[in-house]
Structures are given as structure tokens and as C-alpha cells.
Amino acid sequence: MKIxxxxxxxxxxxxxxxxxxxxxxxxxxxxxxxxxxGVRGMGxxxxxxxxxxxxxxxxxETRLKPALxxxxxxxxxxxxxxxxxxxxxxxxxxxxxxxxSAADIALWDLVAKAAKxxxxxxxxxxxxxxxxxxxxxxxxxxxxxxxxxxxxxxxxGVKYYKMKIHDPDLKGNRKRVEAVHRALGGKMRMMVxxxxxxxxxxTLRQAALLEExxxxxxxxxxxxxDFSALxxxxxxxxxxxxxxxxxxxxxxxxxxxxxxxxTFLMPDVCRxxxxxxxxxxxxxxxxxxxxxSPHVAxxxxxxxxxxxxxxxxxxxxxxxxxDLFEETPQCRDGAFRIGDRPGHGxxxxxxxxxxxxxx
Numbered sequence: 001m002k003i004x005x006x007x008x009x010x011x012x013x014x015x016x017x018x019x020x021x022x023x024x025x026x027x028x029x030x031x032x033x034x035x036x037x038g039v040r041g042m043g044x045x046x047x048x049x050x051x052x053x054x055x056x057x058x059x060x061e062t063r064l065k066p067a068l069x070x071x072x073x074x075x076x077x078x079x080x081x082x083x084x085x086x087x088x089x090x091x092x093x094x095x096x097x098x099x100x101s102a103a104d105i106a107l108w109d110l111v112a113k114a115a116k117x118x119x120x121x122x123x124x125x126x127x128x129x130x131x132x133x134x135x136x137x138x139x140x141x142x143x144x145x146x147x148x149x150x151x152x153x154x155x156x157g158v159k160y161y162k163m164k165i166h167d168p169d170l171k172g173n174r175k176r177v178e179a180v181h182r183a184l185g186g187k188m189r190m191m192v193x194x195x196x197x198x199x200x201x202x203t204l205r206q207a208a209l210l211e212e213x214x215x216x217x218x219x220x221x222x223x224x225x226d227f228s229a230l231x232x233x234x235x236x237x238x239x240x241x242x243x244x245x246x247x248x249x250x251x252x253x254x255x256x257x258x259x260x261x262x263t264f265l266m267p268d269v270c271r272x273x274x275x276x277x278x279x280x281x282x283x284x285x286x287x288x289x290x291x292x293s294p295h296v297a298x299x300x301x302x303x304x305x306x307x308x309x310x311x312x313x314x315x316x317x318x319x320x321x322x323d324l325f326e327e328t329p330q331c332r333d334g335a336f337r338i339g340d341r342p343g344h345g346x347x348x349x350x351x352x353x354x355x356x357x358x359x
Contacts, residue, residue: 137163
């Protein structure tokens with residue numbers, strides 16, 4: 001079996017619900033790999049808010065696509081190494097990592113389809129029922145918006161809710177967390193997300209104001225690149241830290257783990273150089289008794305958590321229009337059940353490819 005074509009494009013997809021107050025759209029950089037055997041695989045990188053998607057597409061189209069044409073797609077490890085090393089002067093972070101991720105996700109989808117297996121079973125499944133947390137709580141929400149969103153997730157049986165804490169007023173953030181916590185009345189446990197907005201001293205003060213709420217985690221308390229700062233925070237606060245959505249390789253995660261900078265690791269399959277590297281990160285985390293909860297894109301993160309014994313939760317964010325995917329797993333009783341469809345199980349509709357295509 002040989003790769004005969006790699007078709008790529010950019011989709012600009014409108015968001016819905018209150019997310020549109022913060023982010024009017026996201027962009028997908030899509031790769032579809034075709035073979036002479038008629039088997040195809042599809043991958044995409046979700047570029048949050050769309051920034052840089054065209055640059056990701058250019059790197060995928062001009063540098064990675066030529067590296068794949070004519071190759072045997074079943075040699076995924078070899079092709080990952082080839083793509084990773086195609087330009088050694090460019091670190092596989094940001095633009096290059098997004099591009100490699102889309103191609104790698106497509107290759108794994110193709111290989112699992114050729115094997116006629118769901119991807120999590122190809123990797124050696126641990127479970128086909130993956131719990132989730134409801135994610136949102138954007139900074140422009142009112143307290144009423146926050147509570148309504150959390151209660152919508154609770155109505156689906158979801159046991160966890162994550163909200164942003166972006167107010168420069170630390171006591172204002174506490175007030176919002178307290179309002180949601182009180183409204184939920186013990187139905188859900190909560191997480192908070194700083195999104196790298198604070199320095200060490202400020203995040204220590206913020207965390208101290210939130211300790212009483214028994215939070216599952218405190219996410220991205222400082223800049224994701226600053227492992228020293230993460231280590232300082234982890235040593236001093238009483239809330240477990242989650243981070244990793246803005247880290248890109250197993251070596252970054254190794255350094256983060258060695259500094260004991262987090263309890264929950266959050267690689268993003270669309271950023272962390274694809275499924276291949278995300279699974280390596282997950283197994284590295286297992287060796288250190290750490291749990292993995294992939295960042296966003298729950299629909300294609302499900303195979304990761306389904307394959308790993310230390311998989312924890314997927315991030316459930318119901319943001320996209322109904323015509324984007326042919327079908328998606330449904331949240332029931334706070335979890336997603338992975339079906340028996342070969343591959344990662346997700347297909348973008350032909351209508352969406354036509355309607356949302358911008359490049």
C-alpha cells in the first residue's frame with residue numbers, strides 16, 4: 001500500500017452558544033491521506049480562534065506532504081520521524097507541530113481503517129467508556145451564564161465543570177467560583193483555568209483564595225514555557241496543577257515531570273505532534289503515576305484516553321455547528337462511549353468541507 005495523495009485545506013468554523021462572545025470561530029487544518037488500495041485517513045488540527053492556521057497549512061502542504069507521497073502509510077513511526085526531521089532547523093512547536101499533528105492523526109486513522117479496528121483497540125484498549133468534564137466558563141460570561149452552563153452539563157450527568165478565572169481582581173474570581181460552587185450544591189466538582197495569565201506571586205495569592213472549594217485542578221497557573229515557575233507554584237499551593245496544552249513534545253513533558261510541575265498532564269493531540277507523540281507522553285506520565293486529560297477536541301481525543309490506563313477525562317466543549325461531522329459520540333451519564341467504527345471514528349461532512357473551506 002502506497003500513499004498516492006495528501007489533500008489539505010483550512011476550514012473556518014463558526015462557534016455557537018456563549019463561546020462566540022469570546023471566540024467567533026475556530027479553524028481546522030485538514031489532511032486527508034489517500035492510498036492505491038483505496039483506504040483513506042483523515043486528520044485535522046484545531047487551531048483555537050484561528051490564529052496562524054494559514055501558516056500551519058502552508059507548512060503541511062509544502063514540507064510534510066512531499067515527505068509522505070509514495071510512502072507505505074502503515075510505517076507510521078518511520079513516517080513520524082521523517083516528518084519530524086524534515087527541517088531540523090525548525091523546532092517542532094507551534095506551526096510545525098500543528099501541521100505534523102494533522103498528518104499523523106490521518107495516518108493512524110488510515111492504519112486503523114485498514115486493520116478494520118477502532119483506533120483505541122489497535123493500540124490495545126483499556127476502556128470504551130471515557131468520562132468527561134464540561135468546559136467553558138469564559139471570561140465574558142456573567143455569573144448567570146456560568147451557572148446555566150454548569151447546570152446544562154450536570155443535566156447530562158457530567159461530574160466536573162471547568163471555568164476560566166481571568167478577572168484581574170483576584171477576589172472577583174473567587175466570587176465567581178463561589179457562586180457556581182454554591183449553585184451546583186455538590187452535584188459537580190470544579191476546575192479553574194488561569195490560561196497562563198499570572199506570575200508566581202499572583203498565582204499563589206489566587207490559589208490561596210480558592211483552596212476551600214476542593215478543586216480538582218488549577219490549570220496553567222503561569223507561562224507554560226516556564227518550568228521553574230511551575231515548579232515553584234506546585235511546591236507551594238494545595239491545589240493540584242494541570243498543564244500541557246501548550247507543550248509539544250515528550251521532552252518538554254519529561255522536563256515538566258522531572259520538576260514535579262503538574263499532577264495532571266494535558267497534551268493536545270492537535271498540537272503535541274499528533275497521536276504518536278501524545279501516546280508517548282501518556283505512557284511517560286504512567287511511569288510517574290500521573291494522569292492524562294487531553295486538551296479540547298474530545299471527539300479525536302477519545303482513543304487516547306480509551307487506550308491508556310492512566311487516562312482520566314476528555315474535555316467536553318460543545319461548540320461546533322451540527323453539520324461539521326457525520327456523527328459524533330454523545331455524552332450520556334457524564335461519559336462518551338467509543339463506538340466500533342474503524343479508525344478514530346470522526347469524519348468531516350462533504351457539506352462542511354464545501355461550506356467552511358477558506359484555503
